[in-house]
Amino acid sequence: MNHSRKTIAVIEDEPDIALGLTDALEFEGYHIVAAHTGRDGVRLCRENKPDCVLLDLMLPDINGYQVCEDLRAEDRYIPIIMLTARSQETDKIRGLDLGADDYITKPFSIGELVARINALFRRMDRLATAD
């Protein structure tokens, strides 16, 4: 699969997770841009127009819900996968209501996340080539 030109934004304040995600996704051939706060994340996405956003829920300034709303207001279609330590159903529903496309609960396996991203891009490519 050719996804070498796809850019993924990682918005995550925990350095170990941000680094782990960046390494794994770069290994897969993706181009990664990263931010460590919500506001930087919104600006980063505005400047880089990524193909997908990995968005942590608990950020030091504005939370992931707010970031999600801001990103959605600017781009209705950008795929957003929320990352969170929370597992309560209400949090998941809220994230999905605000326009997240998928939800993954920490601690997650990097392999599973990569597989989900690959699947998301396959779906998008299918939609893009459908009639």
Ligand code: CA
């Ligand atoms: Ca966090």
